[in-house]
Amino acid sequence: MEITIQGDKEFDDVPSLKSKALRINLNENIYGTFAEIGAGQETCRHFFRAGGASGTIAKAMSAYDKDFSDAVYGTEDDGRYVTEARLRKMLSHEMDLMETRLTREKHPNKIFFTYANTVATIDFAKQFKGHGWVGIKYQVEATGDYNEIILHLRFKETDARLQQETLGVLGTNLIYGAFYKYNEPKKLLRYLYDHLDKDQLEIDTINFSGPAFEYVDNRLMSLQLVKNGMTDAVVFGPDGTNVLPARVFYKKNILALRGSFRPVTKVNMAMYEKSYEMFIKESKVNPDKTVVVFEITLSNLRAEGEIDEQDFIDRADLLCSLGQSVMISNFQEYYKVVEYFSNYTKARMGLAMGVSNLVDIFDEKYYRHISGGILEAFGKLFFKDLKVYLYPMLDPETGELINSENLKVYPRMKELYKFFKYNGKVIDIEDYDTSIMNIFSREILQMISEGERGWEDMIPEGTADLIKDYRLFGYTRKPLKPLTLNKRAKK
Numbered sequence: 001m002e003i004t005i006q007g008d009k010e011f012d013d014v015p016s017l018k019s020k021a022l023r024i025n026l027n028e029n030i031y032g033t034f035a036e037i038g039a040g041q042e043t044c045r046h047f048f049r050a051g052g053a054s055g056t057i058a059k060a061m062s063a064y065d066k067d068f069s070d071a072v073y074g075t076e077d078d079g080r081y082v083t084e085a086r087l088r089k090m091l092s093h094e095m096d097l098m099e100t101r102l103t104r105e106k107h108p109n110k111i112f113f114t115y116a117n118t119v120a121t122i123d124f125a126k127q128f129k130g131h132g133w134v135g136i137k138y139q140v141e142a143t144g145d146y147n148e149i150i151l152h153l154r155f156k157e158t159d160a161r162l163q164q165e166t167l168g169v170l171g172t173n174l175i176y177g178a179f180y181k182y183n184e185p186k187k188l189l190r191y192l193y194d195h196l197d198k199d200q201l202e203i204d205t206i207n208f209s210g211p212a213f214e215y216v217d218n219r220l221m222s223l224q225l226v227k228n229g230m231t232d233a234v235v236f237g238p239d240g241t242n243v244l245p246a247r248v249f250y251k252k253n254i255l256a257l258r259g260s261f262r263p264v265t266k267v268n269m270a271m272y273e274k275s276y277e278m279f280i281k282e283s284k285v286n287p288d289k290t291v292v293v294f295e296i297t298l299s300n301l302r303a304e305g306e307i308d309e310q311d312f313i314d315r316a317d318l319l320c321s322l323g324q325s326v327m328i329s330n331f332q333e334y335y336k337v338v339e340y341f342s343n344y345t346k347a348r349m350g351l352a353m354g355v356s357n358l359v360d361i362f363d364e365k366y367y368r369h370i371s372g373g374i375l376e377a378f379g380k381l382f383f384k385d386l387k388v389y390l391y392p393m394l395d396p397e398t399g400e401l402i403n404s405e406n407l408k409v410y411p412r413m414k415e416l417y418k419f420f421k422y423n424g425k426v427i428d429i430e431d432y433d434t435s436i437m438n439i440f441s442r443e444i445l446q447m448i449s450e451g452e453r454g455w456e457d458m459i460p461e462g463t464a465d466l467i468k469d470y471r472l473f474g475y476t477r478k479p480l481k482p483l484t485l486n487k488r489a490k491k
Contacts, residue, residue, distance in 0.1 A: 014194050017169060020176040021050035029142065030179065031102075032113035033094045034060040036171075037069065038082065038132065039119040039164045043171030058098065082120045084244070087133040087150060090116040095137050095146065104142075112146075113138035115175055119167060121160040130155040130163055134171060136178050140212050147210025149178055151192075152244050154202040166200045182212045189224050204231040205244045218242050219316055220309055226298055226328050227307060233329035233340055235293070240320050248325060249344035253290040255279045256327075256337060257352045261296060261315050262445060263473055264322065266436045267354075267391070269460050274429045275352035275389035284348045284385065294319050295327045295337065314472040318463050334361055335381035348385045355393045355402050358426070362409040362417055378416070388426045394437045403428045448475050 015023070024030050025047060034044040034057065044060040047053050063069035069081065073089045080086070094114040102110065119132030135150035153170065155163045173192045181188040185208060192203065203225060208216045222234035222242050235245045257272055272292065280287040296315065298307070312328075319326050331337045334351060341349055360366070361381075367374040392403040400406075404426050409417045420426055439458045447455040448467070456464035467475050 014191075015176075017046050017172050017195060018050050020172055021047045022052065024176065024179065025050055025052035025056045027111075028055055029109050029111045030056055030113065031058055031107075031110045032056070032115065032138070033058050033098060035090050035094050035114070035116040036060075036062050037064065037090075037116075037118045039117070039121050039160075039167050042164050042168030043115060043117070043175070046168055046172045058102070059094075082118050082132055084133050084150065084152070086118050087116055087135050090114075090118065091135055091137040091148070109142050111139045111142055113175070113178075115171060117167065117171065121163045122155065122158060129158065130160075132167065134167075134174060136174055138178055140179070140182060145211050147178070147182070147212040148208070149174065149188075150207050151203055152205040154204060155200075156202060157200055162200075166196060169195050170201065185213065185216050185221065186224055189221065189230070190228060193230070198229055202231050204234060205242050207242050217313065219313065223307065223309065223312055223328060226330055229330075232331065232336075233327055235325060235327045236316070236320075237325050238320050238323045240316065243325075245327075246344055248291055248293070249341060251289065251345050251347060253279070253285045253347045253349070254341050254345060255290065255292045255350040255352060256295050256341070257292075258295045258297065258334070258337070258357070260441055261294060261319060262311070262441050263315065263459055263467065264294075264318050264463065265439050265441055265444065265459055267439050269322070270433060270436060271352050271354070271389075271391040271429070274391070274431050275350065277431075278389055278427065278429065279350045279387075282348060282387075286347075289347070291325065293325045293327045295329055295331075297332065298328065298330050311473070317470065317472065318466060321463060321466055322460060333366060333377060335377045338381055338384055338386055342384055346385070348387070350387050350389055352389045352391065352429075354391050355407050358388065358390055358404075359407060359409055362413040364410070364412070374413075374416075378420075382420060382425050386425065389429055390426055391429045392432055392437070394434065396438075401434070445473060448473055 034041065034047075036043060041060055041062055044057065047057060063072050066081065073086065073093055076083060076086055091114050094116065095112065098112050098114065102112075113136060115136045117132055117134040119130070119134075120128075121130040122128065123130075131152065131154045133150065133152055135148060137146050137148050139146055151174075155166065157163050157166060170192060173194050173196075177188040177191050181191055189206070206221055206225065207218050208221060219236055219240060219242065222236060225231045225234055233245060235243050235248050237243045237248075255276060257268065257275075259268060261268060272294075276292060279285055280290060316326055329337065329340070331340065338349060338351075362374075364374050367377045370376050372379070390404050392401050394400070395402055404421055405428070436458075444455045444458050459467075467473060
C-alpha cells in the first residue's frame with residue numbers, strides 16, 4: 001500500500017520518457033512502424049532504449065535522400081518535403097504496408113500504429129529556425145478504425161542537436177498520449193509538453209480525426225493551444241477547419257479586422273467591405289495574393305474569468321458562414337499582431353478599425369510594460385508597410401461625425417498622431433452608412449437575451465437564421481416582448 005502523509009496534495013504524476021516508452025513496449029498488442037525524415041530517428045530511439053522494443057517496433061526508417069524518399073512516398077506537386085501532404089502520404093503508405101504484411105488471421109489482437117514526422121531543423125546560417133509536421137495513425141482496438149493526430153511545430157532553439165532531442169521527446173509524448181489519453185484530448189494537448197519547455201518549441205496547428213475523436217471540435221483544440229501558451233495565434237478557414245498560419249499568410253497582402261464579433265454586425269461587415277475595396281486599389285497590393293482575416297483576441301473570449309467555449313463556437317460559426325477566415329490570438333496590442341504577420345510576409349498590410357480603437361492605440365497606458373514605451377510600440381506598428389483604414393463614428397452626445405480629421409487623442413499624443421496622419425498611415429473610409437453607425441454588438445446581445453425584437457435587422461443577412469436555428473448566443477424560442485420603440489429608435 002502506498003504511504004500517504006497528512007497534508008499531501010494530489011497532483012499529476014508525469015511519467016518519465018522511459019516509463020512511457022516501456023509501457024507501450026510491454027503491451028504485447030501495440031505494434032507499429034516509425035518513419036522519421038529530417039532530424040534523425042529521435043523518437044524511435046526512446047523506444048529502443050526503454051527495452052522490450054522487439055514486440056512493438058515492426059520497422060524504423062529514415063528516407064533522408066530526396067530521390068529515395070520520392071521513390072518510397074511519391075513526389076509532391078510543389079516539390080516540397082516538409083508539408084502536411086507529405087506526412088499524410090507517409091502515414092498512409094506505412095499503414096498499408098502493415099496491413100499487407102501482417103495478416104489479421106495470424107495477429108487478431110494486434111493494435112497497429114504508424115508514427116511519422118518530416119522535419120527541417122535550423123540551417124547552418126541560423127536564419128531559419130526550422131519546423132516540421134508530426135503525426136500518428138493508430139487503432140485503439142484491433143477491430144477498430146484508424147484515428148489520426150497531426151500537428152505542426154516550430155522550433156525555438158538555435159541548435160540542431162537540441163532540436164532533434166526536442167522532437168524525440170515530443171514524439172514519445174504524442175504516441176503515449178494517443179494510446180493512453182485519447183479520451184481526454186485537452187489533457188493530451190498539455191501532456192505533449194511533458195519534459196519540455198514552451199521556450200523549446202511552438203505547436204501552432206493540431207487536428208484530431210477518427211472514431212476516438214468523433215466528438216472533438218478541432219476549433220476548440222486550437223483555442224486550447226492559445227490558452228495553454230503553446231502558440232500565440234491559430235487560424236481556421238471558412239470551412240471551420242484548422243489551417244497552418246504560414247499557409248494562409250505566406251507572402252500575402254493581409255487585411256485584418258479585430259473585434260469581439262459577439263455577434264458580427266452590419267457595421268463590422270461594412271468596415272470590412274469598404275476597407276477591402278480601398279486596400280486592393282493600393283499600388284503595392286495584388287488582389288490575387290490578398291487575404292482577409294477576422295481576429296479575436298483571447299481576452300475577448302473570457303466570461304467571468306474563464307473562456308466560454310460555446311461563445312467561441314458561436315462567433316466562429318457566424319464568421320465562417322460569411323466566408324471569413326478567423327484568427328484567435330494572445331495579442332493584446334495591435335503592434336504585436338503586425339509583428340506576427342511580419343513573420344510570414346513583407347507585403348503591405350492593412351488594419352481596419354473604428355475611431356474608438358484608434359484612440360486607444362494612442363493611449364500610453366497600454367505600453368508601460370515596454371522599455372521603449374509607446375515609441376517602441378509605434379516603431380514596430382508603423383515601421384512595416386502598414387496602413388490603418390478608419391471607419392467613422394457618430395458622437396453619441398452631439399451626433400457629430402468623427403473621423404481622422406477631428407478625432408481627439410490624448411493631448412501628449414497629438415503631434416505623434418499628426419505625424420502618422422500626415423504620412424498617410426491613417427486613411428478615412430469615406431464610403432459609409434450613417435444609418436448603421438449606432439449598432440453595437442453588446443446591445444444586440446442584450447436584445448437577444450431579453451427576447452426583444454429588431455436585432456435581426458442589425459446583423460448581416462442570413463446570420464439571424466443561424467442564431468435562431470442553432471440557438472447561438474443564448475437565443476431561446478420564447479415569447480417576444482411587445483413591439484415597442486427601443487432607445488436607439490427614440491433617439
